[in-house]
Amino acid sequence: MPLQVSNYSWQQTSTAVFISVPLRGVSVRDADVFCTENYLKVNCPPFLFEVFLYAPIDDESSKAKIGNNTVVFTLHKKEAAMWETLSLSVDKEMMQKIREKSILQAQERAKEAMEAKAVARREDQKYTLNVMMKIEEEERKKIEDMKENERIKATKELEAWKECQRKAEELKIIQREEKLYHQEKQMEEKRKKLKHKCLTGNSASKNFATKGRNSGNIFFEKLKEDNIPAPRSVGSIKISFTPRVFPTALRESQVAEEEEWLHKQAEARRAMNTDIPELYDLKEEEKNPEWLKDKGNRLFATENYLAAINAYNLAIRLNNRIPLLYLNRAACHLKLKNLHKAIEDSSKALEILTPPVADNANARMKAHIRRGTAFCQLELYVEGDFPNPGIEPVSHALQEDSLPLSHQSYSQRNSSH
Structure with missing residues (x-):
């Protein structure tokens, strides 16, 4: 049967009540506090220790601090007034009714809190989905814009190349026509000169006739030279040779020796690259990041921190979007006093755990704690940002010296009271 505590003390103001309850050996872990x-x-x-309060209080804003074998309560009154006494004088039947009513209120509050939490979780999931869809839409639009820009750029370059080719062809045609025009003009001038020489002779002697025939021959030779086509352009001819086959008798074949040499070369390359896991064949289980994470956890439990870091490193190389791998590796670095690496891994985990929602709150809390621990060990207390000790609100679940009043699980309470 429990021992009723009666040697407590209390004080009050018009808005609050302060109760000090001495309990030997009390701790946050063992104490069960229930307040309505x-x-x-x-x-x-x-x-x-139980008390039936004189007037209603605001249990949401009330606080409790456990330490030094004492539980100190700070209860805020709903109405500002001075109480005549702390506890009401009621009989056992009324006490039982108040207890049952308080338990029902706590159950209703717990049910409402669970429903609100479920609604918040659905809202967080919806918000996360919308954010991811928005990011994917932006990435898709960015890729489409890049494709369109590249297409426009390639089209412009192709049009510019075609225009350049067209201008080059036109220039060649113009140069060819000009060359033909000059050739025809030169031939016409030569023809006129020869005709003038033939007509200006004083006699029709045989020598002159012979000379005229010779001149005519020269004229026709010039015409033949001008009509000779230009030499062909220089080019290269590609020749592909048929591979020659030298059949070898089976007794003289060295295929087995060549295969053995290739096998030894592969073994040597594998032996030289054992420190790089990507360059040699992995086992089937070693390709699973979850299996590697569990292996790292087992090695961490045996205080083999370097081997655990190697397991987490390989898992991260296989999948670098799992935040728990960075959190666990940060814990190993803290054990080995690799404080800067612990800060980097915790920051990387926080970067992956975005957007911040209720589902990843526990992981983000671990990341903040490990990064803050590393900062404080480096004596960077401002970057560590640890909360100051003291009395914290009841809803603050991270302080070891604070205990919520209205959010305790009623299933852990003594049903007989």
């Missing part, structure tokens, strides 16, 4: 508007109970075996 009109009822307060602390169960710390073998001690039990």
Whole structure:
């Protein structure tokens, strides 16, 4: 049977009530605190303290601090007034009714909190999905814009090349026509000169006739020279030779020796590259990042931190989007006092755990704690950003010296009280 605590002390103001309950050996882990508007109970075996409050309080904003064998409560009154006494004088039947009513209120609040949490989780999932869809849409639009820009650029380059080719062809045609025109003009001038020489002779002597025939021959030779086509352009001819086959008798074949040499070369390359896992064949289980994460966890449990880091490194190379791999590797670096690497891994995990939602709150908390621990060990207390000690709100679940009043699980309470 629990021991009722009666040697408590209390003080009050017009807006708050302060209760100090001495409990020997009390700790945050063992104490079970239950508080509603009109009822307060602390169960710390073998001690039990309960009080039926004189007037309603605001249990959401109330606080409790456990330490030095004492539980100190700060209860905020709903109405500003001075109480005549702390506890009401009621009989056992009324006490039981108040207890049952308080438990029902706690159950309703827990149910409402669960429903609100489920709604918030659905909203977070919807928000995350919308954010991811928006990011993917932006990436797709960016890729489409890049493709369109490249297409426009290639089209412009092709049009410019075609225009350049067209101008080059036109220039060649113009140069060819000009050359033909000059050749025809030169031939016409030569023909006129020869005709003038033939007509200006004083006699029709045989020598002159012979000379005229010779001149005519020269004229026709010039015409033949001018009509000779231009030499062909220089080019290259590609020749492909048929491979020659030298059949070898089976007794003289060296295929087996060549295969053995290739096998030894592959083994030598594999032996030289054993420190790089990507360059040699992995086993089937070693290709699974989850299997490597579990292996690293087992090595961490045996305090083999370097081997655990190697397992996490290989898992990260296989899949670098799993935040737990960076968190676990940061824990190994903390053990080995690799503080800067621990900060880098914690920051990388926080970068992956975006956007911040309720589902990844636990992982983000671990990342902040490990990064803050590394900063504080480096004596960078501002970057560490640890909260100051003291009395924190009841809803603050990270402080070891604070205990929520209205959010305790009623399933852990003593059903007899």
